[in-house]
Amino acid sequence: MSKPSVPQGTRDFSPAVVSKRQYILNTLKTIFELYGFQPLETPAMENLVTLTGKYGEEGDRLIFKILNNGINAQNDDAKAKMTAEWEKMLQKPHSSPIITERALRYDLTIPFARYVVMHQNDIAFPFRRYQMQPVWRGDRPANGRYREFWQCDADVVGSTSLINEAELLCIYQGAFHKLQIPVSVKINSRKLLAALADLCGMPEKLIDITVALDKLDKIGWIGVAKELQERGISEEGIWQIEKVINVTGDNNGKLAAYADIMQHSAIGMEGINEVSKTLAYYSTLADGSWQGSIDVDISLARGLNYYTGVIVEVVCTSDKVTMGSIGGGGRYDDLTGLFGLKGLSGVGVSFGIDRIYDVMTQMEVWPEQLASGAKIMILNFGGENETYALKVMQQLRNAGLAAEIYPDAAKFDKQMKYANKRAMAYVILPGDEEREKGLISLKNFSTGEQKMISVEDAVKLITQ
Amino acid sequence: MSKPSVPQGTRDFSPAVVSKRQYILNTLKTIFELYGFQPLETPAMENLVTLTGKYGEEGDRLIFKILNNGINAQNDDAKAKMTAEWEKMLQKPHSSPIITERALRYDLTIPFARYVVMHQNDIAFPFRRYQMQPVWRGDRPANGRYREFWQCDADVVGSTSLINEAELLCIYQGAFHKLQIPVSVKINSRKLLAALADLCGMPEKLIDITVALDKLDKIGWIGVAKELQERGISEEGIWQIEKVINVTGDNNGKLAAYADIMQHSAIGMEGINEVSKTLAYYSTLADGSWQGSIDVDISLARGLNYYTGVIVEVVCTSDKVTMGSIGGGGRYDDLTGLFGLKGLSGVGVSFGIDRIYDVMTQMEVWPEQLASGAKIMILNFGGENETYALKVMQQLRNAGLAAEIYPDAAKFDKQMKYANKRAMAYVILPGDEEREKGLISLKNFSTGEQKMISVEDAVKLITQ
Numbered sequence: 005m006s007k008p009s010v011p012q013g014t015r016d017f018s019p020a021v022v023s024k025r026q027y028i029l030n031t032l033k034t035i036f037e038l039y040g041f042q043p044l045e046t047p048a049m050e051n052l053v054t055l056t057g058k059y060g061e062e063g064d065r066l067i068f069k070i071l072n073n074g075i076n077a078q079n080d081d082a083k084a085k086m087t088a089e090w091e092k093m094l095q096k097p098h099s100s101p102i103i104t105e106r107a108l109r110y111d112l113t114i115p116f117a118r119y120v121v122m123h124q125n126d127i128a129f130p131f132r133r134y135q136m137q138p139v140w141r142g143d144r145p146a147n148g149r150y151r152e153f154w155q156c157d158a159d160v161v162g163s164t165s166l167i168n169e170a171e172l173l174c175i176y177q178g179a180f181h182k183l184q185i186p187v188s189v190k191i192n193s194r195k196l197l198a199a200l201a202d203l204c205g206m207p208e209k210l211i212d213i214t215v216a217l218d219k220l221d222k223i224g225w226i227g228v229a230k231e232l233q234e235r236g237i238s239e240e241g242i243w244q245i246e247k248v249i250n251v252t253g254d255n256n257g258k259l260a261a262y263a264d265i266m267q268h269s270a271i272g273m274e275g276i277n278e279v280s281k282t283l284a285y286y287s288t289l290a291d292g293s294w295q296g297s298i299d300v301d302i303s304l305a306r307g308l309n310y311y312t313g314v315i316v317e318v319v320c321t322s323d324k325v326t327m328g329s330i331g332g333g334g335r336y337d338d339l340t341g342l343f344g345l346k347g348l349s350g351v352g353v354s355f356g357i358d359r360i361y362d363v364m365t366q367m368e369v370w371p372e373q374l375a376s377g378a379k380i381m382i383l384n385f386g387g388e389n390e391t392y393a394l395k396v397m398q399q400l401r402n403a404g405l406a407a408e409i410y411p412d413a414a415k416f417d418k419q420m421k422y423a424n425k426r427a428m429a430y431v432i433l434p435g436d437e438e439r440e441k442g443l444i445s446l447k448n449f450s451t452g453e454q455k456m457i458s459v460e461d462a463v464k465l466i467t468q
Numbered sequence: 469m470s471k472p473s474v475p476q477g478t479r480d481f482s483p484a485v486v487s488k489r490q491y492i493l494n495t496l497k498t499i500f501e502l503y504g505f506q507p508l509e510t511p512a513m514e515n516l517v518t519l520t521g522k523y524g525e526e527g528d529r530l531i532f533k534i535l536n537n538g539i540n541a542q543n544d545d546a547k548a549k550m551t552a553e554w555e556k557m558l559q560k561p562h563s564s565p566i567i568t569e570r571a572l573r574y575d576l577t578i579p580f581a582r583y584v585v586m587h588q589n590d591i592a593f594p595f596r597r598y599q600m601q602p603v604w605r606g607d608r609p610a611n612g613r614y615r616e617f618w619q620c621d622a623d624v625v626g627s628t629s630l631i632n633e634a635e636l637l638c639i640y641q642g643a644f645h646k647l648q649i650p651v652s653v654k655i656n657s658r659k660l661l662a663a664l665a666d667l668c669g670m671p672e673k674l675i676d677i678t679v680a681l682d683k684l685d686k687i688g689w690i691g692v693a694k695e696l697q698e699r700g701i702s703e704e705g706i707w708q709i710e711k712v713i714n715v716t717g718d719n720n721g722k723l724a725a726y727a728d729i730m731q732h733s734a735i736g737m738e739g740i741n742e743v744s745k746t747l748a749y750y751s752t753l754a755d756g757s758w759q760g761s762i763d764v765d766i767s768l769a770r771g772l773n774y775y776t777g778v779i780v781e782v783v784c785t786s787d788k789v790t791m792g793s794i795g796g797g798g799r800y801d802d803l804t805g806l807f808g809l810k811g812l813s814g815v816g817v818s819f820g821i822d823r824i825y826d827v828m829t830q831m832e833v834w835p836e837q838l839a840s841g842a843k844i845m846i847l848n849f850g851g852e853n854e855t856y857a858l859k860v861m862q863q864l865r866n867a868g869l870a871a872e873i874y875p876d877a878a879k880f881d882k883q884m885k886y887a888n889k890r891a892m893a894y895v896i897l898p899g900d901e902e903r904e905k906g907l908i909s910l911k912n913f914s915t916g917e918q919k920m921i922s923v924e925d926a927v928k929l930i931t932q
Contacts, residue, residue, distance in 0.1 A: 009515060011511065
């Protein structure tokens with residue numbers, strides 16, 4: 005028998021990890037619901053036709069397809085037919101519904117768009133939904149890149165109001181404040197990027213400019229300028245872009261400078277106006293205690309082509325942490341159009357759960373009470389003492405305290421070793437004396453202190 | 469464009485449904501943790517070799533296999549090789565790791581066993597884990613039978629103490645009490661079934677007797693007797709079984725009668741002893757407020773062959789409901805042996821989430837506060853009133869109340885229609901007068917009552 009394992013790029017989450025991940029998810033869930041977002045869950049499997057063609061050629065290749073059930077050859081005819089299908093697939097991968105017609109969810113956005121179109125008559129628009137579920141991608145596994153990982157999205161569809169953008173900024177700030185992660189939320193608009201292309205006199209080069217600018221953090225301006233040149237942007241154009249990139253100051257100062265430079269670009273002024281209005285709404289809504297900042301950054305591009313308006317990205321600003329973005333999103337004007345429902349604008353943000361987990365671990369900001377499982381272990385001395393121990397245990401649980409008994413009257417050392425390995429907070433020793441007096445001996449496992457008290461007093465002490 | 473849909477046998481869970489399902493899952497999670505069980509999550513994908521051969525021939529056929537990524541034919545040699553693999557698969561389905569080497573989780577038990585074997589050196593035994601995740605089966609979809617559905621399991625491995633069995637009975641009773649579902653938890657032991665086969669003088673017929681007896685509820689004793697005959701049980705044997713089946717009385721009475729009949733069967737006396745001891749532990753642990761019963765039922769068989777000791781099954785006893793079992797489990801002596809770790813005994817129970825959901829819906833026992841999303845909607849009258857409304861909204865959220873604003877200053881009727889469709893509990897109307905006075909008009913959406921009060925008073929009123 006070979007040693008059992010999990011598939012490459014997938015993970016078991018052991019109890020301590022699950023508790024921490026649940027802490028992140030519950031924190032987000034609480035905030036989403038406070039802001040009126042409703043939970044949605046879609047199936048892991050989608051019809052393959054729902055997914056193909058939505059993520060580009062590379063994406064199509066990375067989708068995990070599910071083999072149809074009941075594939076076998078009862079006779080030569082059936083065998084010949086199946087083999088012909090197979091050869092078709094070898095030419096154009098995954099093109100045969102006879103071999104595969106289902107696939108694993110690749111993200112939460114396309115299933116959400118599919119859901120909205122299917123349920124458009126039942127949904128009260130604007131529809132605010134959040135969704136926290138795993139997705140699967142056949143990427144080559146690498147450090148921090150998995151084949152199964154969770155996404156966590158919040159979107160509003162059916163409203164063009166910039167209040168939505170501002171509320172999503174509040175959700176970011178509120179969530180990361182609660183998680184104790186200091187952040188900068190960068191904000192830009194696709195329209196400002198379009199205006200940059202206009203400034204260069206090359207509106208058709210929007211994508212090239214976007215792709216090059218996106219690398220500013222990594223390769224610096226010199227690198228970006230080189231790439232812009234390679235992508236056919238004129239000297240004059242590159243100079244115009246440099247002028248915009250070099251604008252410094254606070255958010256309002258930057259926006260004023262952009263307005264000056266872009267005054268003749270209708271789309272540029274629209275973008276500036278949208279970002280300004282979003283920031284104004286945000287400052288009305290913002291809580292003074294949030295420590296994160298919102299920072300206008302015209303080099304922010306966001307890869308996905310479906311964004312059409314405001315775009316945002318979250319980075320952790322702690323110097324203890326080196327990590328790419330831990331969240332991002334933006335406005336898209338026609339996502340549901342893919343499934344035949346035109347003219348529904350939406351805006352959404354995403355939280356990178358795995359990266360947030362890593363950041364919290366690097367920063368050591370996990371709440372103390374997250375140790376998983378029972379905090380209190382009751383030693384089992386067998387016989388009448390076991391019966392007494394069982395009753396004590398139920399009293400503790402009735403008081404809301406997680407407690408467990410060692411299920412066998414094993415040797416004292418063995419039981420204590422277990423308590424130690426499980427990192428119990430307290431151990432209770434119910435021996436003859438305790439049982440006769442109707443008390444318990446409570447041992448604080450970290451201080452070693454032990455005293456004989458009533459169960460009621462123990463509950464008080466532990467819940468303090 | 470064809471109308472979008474989800475694959476047959478899978479479901480979208482809309483917000484109201486997610487909230488209810490989360491209520492069930494959270495109730496179970498709370499109880500599991502109170503009893504010292506720790507959460508575990510395993511990947512949706514397992515290596516195919518981990519799953520095949522574990523669920524019988526039928527099970528193997530129903531496992532969803534994932535097509536390997538990057539299947540294509542760069543040249544004629546590669547094409548010939550792939551086609552040869554394919555033809556091998558057609559003869560013996562899913563035997564080619566070149567075509568498929570991963571599959572979707574079929575249950576939570578095998579992944580759990582795999583996890584325990586992989587992590588045996590890190591785990592503190594006895595290991596109590598719970599796991600709530602979806603599983604996938606290529607069954608023909610039918611009423612109540614899905615291709616993607618959730619399982620929810622709690623198991624203890626590494627202890628043979630019957631305290632574990634009794635604690636799992638408590639978890640069932642506590643959970644169904646909390647969920648307001650009246651239940652009977654039937655209890656039996658595989659050893660009593662083995663003793664029945666002994667009584668017939670046909671120990672080799674254990675499986676036949678088990679399969680026939682399992683149908684007692686459906687086809688009655690006459691039907692079972694006929695099937696026993698067809699399966700080669702002697703007249704004398706059938707008469708012995710009938711005698712045992714006909715025993716009535718309370719649990720202790722039944723067990724005493726079985727002991728009388730089975731006194732010469734060592735395994736029978738062992739089974740009786742185990743069930744008695746489990747019931748004794750249970751009565752020490754049980755909470756007087758739980759309304760469910762525990763009922764000895766010697767016809768209880770449970771299909772899965774890996775059970776070796778006490779077995780249990782939960783049925784809802786409300787006459788409003790017709791539903792099969794909503795939970796079940798038992799002791800298995802060698803599950804991890806499948807992956808090379810021998811001699812680790814375990815016991816576990818499972819909750820049927822979909823069926824519990826259906827029972828709660830039929831019985832109408834959902835808690836009132838489950839309506840999903842924001843309870844309070846703030847009307848948007850635009851301009852200064854919008855700014856005022858935003859500030860009011862954040863005050864409500866800071867007080868822990870879910871609130872949302874209509875994001876556009878749309879027509880009054882449109883906004884009210886939205887509030888209605890979302891079943892808001894309260895609507896807040898912040899107009900000129902309210903803003904000038906620093907108050908709000910709060911309308912109770914069910915009574916229609918409306919009054920102008922401060923935000924603080926509104927919070928008090930709503931949280932009452």
